[in-house]
Amino acid sequence: MLVIREATASDAPLIVEMIRELADFERALDQVEITPDDIVRDGFGQNPSFHALVAEWEGQPAAYILYFFAYSTWAGRPSLFVEDLFVRARFRGKGIGTALLKRTAVIARDKHCCGLRWEVLNWNSAAIDFYHSLGATVQAQWSPALLTGSAFENLALQKSDDD
Numbered sequence: 265m266l267v268i269r270e271a272t273a274s275d276a277p278l279i280v281e282m283i284r285e286l287a288d289f290e291r292a293l294d295q296v297e298i299t300p301d302d303i304v305r306d307g308f309g310q311n312p313s314f315h316a317l318v319a320e321w322e323g324q325p326a327a328y329i330l331y332f333f334a335y336s337t338w339a340g341r342p343s344l345f346v347e348d349l350f351v352r353a354r355f356r357g358k359g360i361g362t363a364l365l366k367r368t369a370v371i372a373r374d375k376h377c378c379g380l381r382w383e384v385l386n387w388n389s390a391a392i393d394f395y396h397s398l399g400a401t402v403q404a405q406w407s408p409a410l411l412t413g414s415a416f417e418n419l420a421l422q423k424s425d426d427d
Contacts, residue, residue: 266360268367271316271328273308276300279316282328286350291387314347317367319360324404326355329364331371339378346382361394383408 271279275299287293306313319327330348335341346368351360365380372380384391384402392402411419 266312266320266363267320268317268363270419271307271318273304275318276303276307276314277343278325279328279330282325282350282352283348285352286348290348290388315359315371317364319351319355319364321358321360323423324355325352326358327351327360327364329368331368331376333375334381336378337414341376341378344372344375344377344380345382349382360397364400 280298280300280303283298284293284296287296307316314330314332316328316330319329328348328350329346331344331346333342334345336343347363349361349364351364355357369380384395386392395402
């Protein structure tokens with residue numbers, strides 16, 4: 265039986281464990297730095313940076329979805345961005361991913377969002393097929409851009425005319 269619940273601060277170690285499992289699946293485990301303390305600080309404080317749901321199958325932690333709200337300037341309304349959706353391998357094929365996205369869509373609708381957004385790796389054909397089955401469009405014309413590490417620091421430290 266599937267139970268989906270809002271994550272709590274006590275779920276921080278579990279969420280980090282599943283983030284690491286997701287990163288391993290995405291061949292990027294070496295890039296994970298997050299700790300349970302980070303999860304508690306950023307997700308369960310006065311102004312949380314994200315929200316998360318945990319799915320349990322027959323009492324076992326099976327999956328999570330982590331999301332935050334953004335704003336669509338084109339729609340003039342908020343949107344909900346799914347940062348992570350991860351179902352542990354042994355629980356796949358049970359409808360858990362669909363149930364998590366459905367619950368997230370209800371949350372987004374209740375917050376008057378214009379829709380859901382997320383990213384998918386172009387080699388993850390199983391996920392792409394799954395998203396298509398839900399009616400999602402994978403936007404090949406858009407490419408994510410990421411500025412991190414020393415490039416991020418260098419840009420932040422550059423003197424501008426406003427300084």
